[in-house]
Amino acid sequence: MLNKKLLYDTIEKFNAPLGEKAYERLERYAELLVETNKSFNLTAITQPEEVTVKHFADCLAVFKYVDFPENSSLIDIGTGAGFPGLVLLIARPDLKVTLLDSTKKKLGFIESVLKGTGLNAQTVHARAEEAGKMPEYREKFDFAAARAVANLTNLSEYCLPFVKVGGRFVSMKSAAADDEILQAKKAVSLLGGEICGDNLFDLVENVSRRILVIKKISQTPTKYPRASAKIAKKPIK
Ligand code: SAM
Numbered sequence: 001m002l003n004k005k006l007l008y009d010t011i012e013k014f015n016a017p018l019g020e021k022a023y024e025r026l027e028r029y030a031e032l033l034v035e036t037n038k039s040f041n042l043t044a045i046t047q048p049e050e051v052t053v054k055h056f057a058d059c060l061a062v063f064k065y066v067d068f069p070e071n072s073s074l075i076d077i078g079t080g081a082g083f084p085g086l087v088l089l090i091a092r093p094d095l096k097v098t099l100l101d102s103t104k105k106k107l108g109f110i111e112s113v114l115k116g117t118g119l120n121a122q123t124v125h126a127r128a129e130e131a132g133k134m135p136e137y138r139e140k141f142d143f144a145a146a147r148a149v150a151n152l153t154n155l156s157e158y159c160l161p162f163v164k165v166g167g168r169f170v171s172m173k174s175a176a177a178d179d180e181i182l183q184a185k186k187a188v189s190l191l192g193g194e195i196c197g198d199n200l201f202d203l204v205e206n207v208s209r210r211i212l213v214i215k216k217i218s219q220t221p222t223k224y225p226r227a228s229a230k231i232a233k234k235p236i237k
Pocket of ligand 1: 077078079080081082083084100101102103106126127128129146147148149158
C-alpha cells in the first residue's frame with residue numbers, strides 16, 4: 001500500500017526518525033485508512049503515492065523544523081484521521097500525544113489504528129474552544145499542532161490556550177499563506193504567542209508547504225478561547 005522508496009526519498013531531507021518498525025506501522029495505518037474510507041469519508045487522498053507524500057511525508061516534515069525533546073507532550077487539534085499527531089507518534093513513540101477532534105467517528109478510526117499498531121495516545125472528543133477552557137488541558141502541553149483546520153487567526157485561538165508558556169504551536173499551512181499570517185499577527189500576540197519560525201519548503205517538486213512555529217511567551221488571557229459563534233463572527237483583529 002505504501003511506496004517505501006518514495007517515502008524514504010521524500011523524507012530524507014527532513015531528518016525524520018523512521019525505523020523499520022515505524023514503517024510497518026505506517027503501512028498498517030495506510031491499509032486501515034483506505035479500508036475504512038470505503039464506508040466512512042476520512043480523506044480524499046487514497047492513492048498509495050498520494051498517501052505516502054501528502055499525508056505521511058507532509059507530517060514527517062515537521063521534524064525538520066521542530067525539535068521535540070524526549071517524552072514531550074503534544075496535542076493535535078482537529079486531527080481528523082490522525083494528521084499530523086498520529087504520524088508524529090509513529091515516528092516518535094516516546095511523545096505523549098493527545099488527538100482531539102469534534103467528530104467522534106474519526107476518533108473511532110484513530111483508536112483502531114492505535115490498536116492495530118500497538119501504540120498509546122489519548123483521544124479527546126471535544127471542540128477545541130471548549131477543551132481549551134478545561135483545567136486538565138489548558139496550558140498543559142509542550143506542543144500543539146494543527147493541519148487544515150482553520151485560518152491562522154482562529155486557529156491561534158483554538159490552539160494557543162493548550163500550550164504551556166515556553167512551549168510551541170506548530171501550524172502546517174500551504175505556501176500561499178502570506179495574507180493569512182499577516183492578518184493573524186494581532187491574534188497571535190494577544191493570545192500569548194510570537195512567531196519564531198516561518199519555514200517554506202518543497203514537499204516534492206511543485207508542492208510547496210509552510211510550517212509556522214509560534215512560541216508561547218505569556219499566558220493566554222482567561223477570556224480566550226471565546227465561544228464558537230463569537231470566534232466565527234468576530235475574529236480577533
Ligand atoms: N488535521 C487533519 C488533516 O490534516 O488531515 C484533518 C483536517 S479536516 C479538514 C479538519 C478537522 O478538524 C475535522 O476532522 C474536523 O472535525 C476538525 N475540527 C474543525 N473545527 C474543530 C474544532 N473547533 N474543534 C475540534 N475539531 C475541529
